Amino acid sequence: MPQRPILEYPDPRLRLPCEAVETFDDSLGQLVDDLFDTLYATTAIALSAPQIDDRRTVLVMDHSGNATAPQLYVNPHILKRRAWGLVEESCLSIPGIVGNVIRATEVRVRARDRDGSLFERDLSGMEAVCLQHEMDHLAGKLFIDRLWFLRRLGIKAMTALRARQGRQAA
Numbered sequence: 001m002p003q004r005p006i007l008e009y010p011d012p013r014l015r016l017p018c019e020a021v022e023t024f025d026d027s028l029g030q031l032v033d034d035l036f037d038t039l040y041a042t043t044a045i046a047l048s049a050p051q052i053d054d055r056r057t058v059l060v061m062d063h064s065g066n067a068t069a070p071q072l073y074v075n076p077h078i079l080k081r082r083a084w085g086l087v088e089e090s091c092l093s094i095p096g097i098v099g100n101v102i103r104a105t106e107v108r109v110r111a112r113d114r115d116g117s118l119f120e121r122d123l124s125g126m127e128a129v130c131l132q133h134e135m136d137h138l139a140g141k142l143f144i145d146r147l148w149f150l151r152r153l154g155i156k157a158m159t160a161l162r163a164r165q166g167r168q169a170a
């Protein structure tokens with residue numbers, strides 16, 4: 001199957017977490033092909049399975065600009081994050097929105113390939129940032145959730161404080 005429609009915010013399906021891939025079969029291969037076909041029909045450099053309405057933990061990336069450097073990550077897991085910075089992001093599923101997000105700009109990732117073989121890779125710059133953006137999608141998160149990170153941190157701290165006060169009062 002070729003290019004598939006990309007789900008757009010606020011579609012609730014973008015909020016569903018993915019499940020780990022355990023079967024490396026033709027169906028997975030088809031998903032990977034569809035992801036690349038869909039990605040290459042856009043100007044973006046990465047795409048995750050949930051954006052084309054599939055709940056498997058898969059993302060694809062190609063930073064070359066001419067479809068010559070396809071990268072596939074099945075069940076990706078970040079082993080190391082460093083060199084945090086403020087980076088500008090946008091998303092195919094949230095057209096027209098651009099925002100600054102805090103991300104690690106150097107990561108080491110462990111993932112599986114199309115046939116299930118395990119690999120580790122060091123990514124930096126835009127590739128590291130894109131990997132984290134797509135991994136957010138796999139967890140049902142969107143980059144706009146991170147835009148007001150200071151306010152969100154404030155809310156979390158306040159909630160934790162209230163919970164503690166509640167316990168002390170009880």
Ligand code: NI
Binds near residue numbers: 092133
């Ligand atoms: Ni996105």
